[in-house]
Amino acid sequence: MNEEQTWILQAKNGSDEAFTYIVETYQTPVYNLCYRMLGHPQAAEDAAQETFLRAYQHLHRYDMKRSFATWLLSIAAHYCIDRLRKRKLPVFSVDEDEETTFQIPDAQALHPEGEAVRGEHREQVHQLVQTLDTTDRAAIVMRYWYEFSEKEIAEALNLTVSAVKSRLHRARKQLGKIWQESSTTAQVERSPYESPAF
Amino acid sequence: MNHRPFEDWLLDDQLLDPAQKRELDGHLRSCEICSAIAESNLALRSARVVGPAPGFTARFQERLVLARRAQRRRTLLGTLFFSLGGMLLLAALAGPTLVSVLGSPAEWISAMIQALLFIYTTLLAVTEAGSVIFRVMPGFMPPFVWLILLSTLSGLGLLWSVSIWRLMRRPQGVQA
Numbered sequence: 112m113n114e115e116q117t118w119i120l121q122a123k124n125g126s127d128e129a130f131t132y133i134v135e136t137y138q139t140p141v142y143n144l145c146y147r148m149l150g151h152p153q154a155a156e157d158a159a160q161e162t163f164l165r166a167y168q169h170l171h172r173y174d175m176k177r178s179f180a181t182w183l184l185s186i187a188a189h190y191c192i193d194r195l196r197k198r199k200l201p202v203f204s205v206d207e208d209e210e211t212t213f214q215i216p217d218a219q220a221l222h223p224e225g226e227a228v229r230g231e232h233r234e235q236v237h238q239l240v241q242t243l244d245t246t247d248r249a250a251i252v253m254r255y256w257y258e259f260s261e262k263e264i265a266e267a268l269n270l271t272v273s274a275v276k277s278r279l280h281r282a283r284k285q286l287g288k289i290w291q292e293s294s295t296t297a298q299v300e301r302s303p304y305e306s307p308a309f
Numbered sequence: 310m311n312h313r314p315f316e317d318w319l320l321d322d323q324l325l326d327p328a329q330k331r332e333l334d335g336h337l338r339s340c341e342i343c344s345a346i347a348e349s350n351l352a353l354r355s356a357r358v359v360g361p362a363p364g365f366t367a368r369f370q371e372r373l374v375l376a377r378r379a380q381r382r383r384t385l386l387g388t389l390f391f392s393l394g395g396m397l398l399l400a401a402l403a404g405p406t407l408v409s410v411l412g413s414p415a416e417w418i419s420a421m422i423q424a425l426l427f428i429y430t431t432l433l434a435v436t437e438a439g440s441v442i443f444r445v446m447p448g449f450m451p452p453f454v455w456l457i458l459l460s461t462l463s464g465l466g467l468l469w470s471v472s473i474w475r476l477m478r479r480p481q482g483v484q485a
Contacts, residue, residue: 156365
């Protein structure tokens with residue numbers, strides 16, 4: 112039994128200290144998933160808190176043979192999917208993101224220009240993901256941010272492996288299409304007075 | 310090679326050998342659709358992990374305290390509601406009987422004695438009939454019928470015991 116499993120076992124036996132350790136360890140992955148799913152920092156904070164609360168209440172159901180991260184992120188993904196289905200969330204604001212989220216430091220962020228381009232890129236990625244269907248979005252987030260295998264995604268989202276493959280295929284196609292459209296629009300916006308003749 | 314296999318390689322995120330990679334690179338230079346898919350894949354792969362604002366754990370602990378308090382309140386209210394409801398239901402059901410008993414106790418006691426006598430005489434009659442059947446039946450039934458009957462009863466008993474044992478067993482690890 113490794114250290115993490117010991118903490119989980121202690122939390123299962125009612126230790127608040129052990130559960131606090133779990134929250135400390137998994138707060139960033141859970142928050143990131145909620146943020147990528149919901150697109151809004153405040154909603155992500157609320158969803159991440161709710162995820163840990165549900166995990167705390169249902170910890171006795173957790174099977175120690177399974178991966179804890181998959182179990183926890185599965186709770187987060189299902190909560191976000193339900194929430195998105197229940198109501199349309201307000202459109203996120205870039206300014207609000209700056210105020211309430213905490214970016215993990217990037218070692219490459221030494222050049223301001225490069226950082227600005229990367230920031231633009233990140234925003235584009237964030238907006239791209241928001242265009243996807245809720246379950247496709249969860250599958251994409253798990254694949255790209257957490258490097259989950261198709262089997263792990265299937266387990267987390269209660270889908271078959273072939274359904275996950277098909278969802279990832281469809282999502283990538285849609286993302287490529289939107290990426291192409293946005294690149295074309297950006298080119299037009301950057302050179303509004305240019306004539307093809309010159 | 311046409312566009313389709315390259316698009317499928319990208320959309321299915323397939324592992325490519327060096328020759329396939331070279332072919333794909335060549336195709337990406339000329340195909341806008343595939344290069345958009347490849348770029349969006351790359352952008353997703355290089356996307357950052359976003360963390361919550363500092364103090365997340367403290368905020369969670371506050372929320373946990375509130376959730377526990379709400380749970381305790383719900384349990385208390387539920388217990389009160391069901392206890393009061395049960396008492397009211399009992400009063401509504403037993404009230405008329407209680408009133409009649411308190412109104413005429415002698416009549417109620419004689420009715421009770423009559424009922425007890427009826428049960429006692431019925432039990433006596435059933436026991437008598439059963440003993441007569443047991444005395445008479447062995448003469449009519451051949452030994453192999455008894456054997457079948459006893460085997461069936463033993464089988465049913467065994468089935469019942471196994472069912473109880475399986476129902477009592479604790480589940481080994483519940484899926485979330």
